[in-house]
Amino acid sequence: MDIDKTSPQGLTTQQARELAQTYGKNVLAQKKKQSLFLKFLHTVCEPMFLLLLAASIVYFILGEPRDGAIMLVFVAAMIGIDAFQEHKTDKTLAALRDLSAPQIRVIRDGREQSIPSEDLVPGDLMLIWEGLKIPADGVLLRASDLCIDESSLTGEAEAIWKSPDAPASQDHWRRNYCYAGTLVLSGSGMVRVEKTGQHSEYGKIGASLEKAPEKRTLLQTQTDRLVKTCAIIAICLLLLVGIITYCSLPGLSFQDRLIQSILSGITLAMATIPEEFPVVLTVFLSMGAWRLAKKHSLVRNLSSIETLGAITTLCVDKTGTLTQNQMSVERSWVAPGKA
Structure with a gap:
């Protein structure tokens, strides 16, 4: 079926099952663990x-x-x-891999229902709202004051205001498109899923990291x-x-x-x-x-510690790496009698 022409009633259960057999689960392929x-x-x-x-x-x-x-x-x-x-x-x-939303609201069989995010397939009509970590890539069909934090992909701290009426573009990070792994800061919307799992931009980044050769x-x-x-x-x-x-x-x-x-x-x-x-x-x-663990830093290879100690300049992305791109309350003042 043509996923670009999903009915406003959403996919049927049978269509979703067939698409799941074609595209697989909406999960990132994990490197096979050594025995x-x-x-x-x-x-x-x-x-x-x-x-x-x-x-x-x-x-x-x-x-x-x-x-x-x-x-x-x-x-x-x-x-x-x-x-x-x-x-x-x-x-x-x-x-950390389990940070994506375990459940997502979709429209299937003409009604809104909740399904595991791993069961999303291309063509699904996915509902997103404030505080949700988006589990798949897709085109924005409807939005209400929708603002999304894409720093996990781009490293840019500035949030992006999304609109289905934004000019169509094939460039990355377009305003009428939503990406897996990004966070909805405010508003709500409906997204037609296009890419899931390894085919999403988030999945491609993970796949490229898995293929990176390990040097001594x-x-x-x-x-x-x-x-x-x-x-x-x-x-x-x-x-x-x-x-x-x-x-x-x-x-x-x-x-x-x-x-x-x-x-x-x-x-x-x-x-x-x-x-x-x-x-x-x-x-x-x-x-x-x-x-390093006491400083909330993970060490995958003990030998890399010596390499880290020998460097003179370390270039890293700030947002999401050194900072969380979030504000926290340090102190509050409450007027007498208002507590």
Whole structure:
């Protein structure tokens, strides 16, 4: 059907059902979550964790199970910290996704009714009013003193007065059009839904963010380089000390000389590996994430804290990012006898 020619009676239940099968739910597609095992595997594959695991294995080989167990405890603790931080951030972001209106008034089957906002389909006649966060994009058909805050999309603090009689335009942010994710400050109106879910302007922004490639931070790059350097030095010392030890024990059998040379090489090589570094690094980054959380800032990746601390200039949008674009009452005065 042609959604641009919706009847004043609205869609029928059958039409809405068919359109829902075509366009899907009015929800933003969420990135598929990694399983707990994949998260664990991703964390363990970091060079610093591989360094600690290698150190623990060597300690067990050398007959030092206590030191090896301590290394494994450190690894488990750091994995737990990373998992907890990621879980807390994901939980907060999931709550932010639920800010859209759970119910919306529409005209269907010739009568006004309330439906879940996720059931909106293109062609629906949607009613909007003061205080509502609009759940879909659409053309404004009727308005009464309608003023909308579009700062969540544009970053502009100034509210937009909407009118169905505004000149038609294909530009973004037109005055005869309403957008998902924006807030109705005053007035009311009727909107014919055109775009839902990922097809809305709000959904396109979310989709572009999901596709953004994740680059390794400066800290991760530097720690990778440090681990590689330590590994090369350790291998060189292992070979050098092993050869020297083997040559300095001519009186022993071949098997005893080989064992002694390997153990001596491993022992000295272990001394060059900074096992404490990843532990200290994780602890201090976690402290930074905790301090930022007290300032109402979310940290999705602990390594990004070091990158943030190294910047000299930070360019951000003000409205909706640093400020809420809302006024709050700090103090009130009431005349005597009027309270």
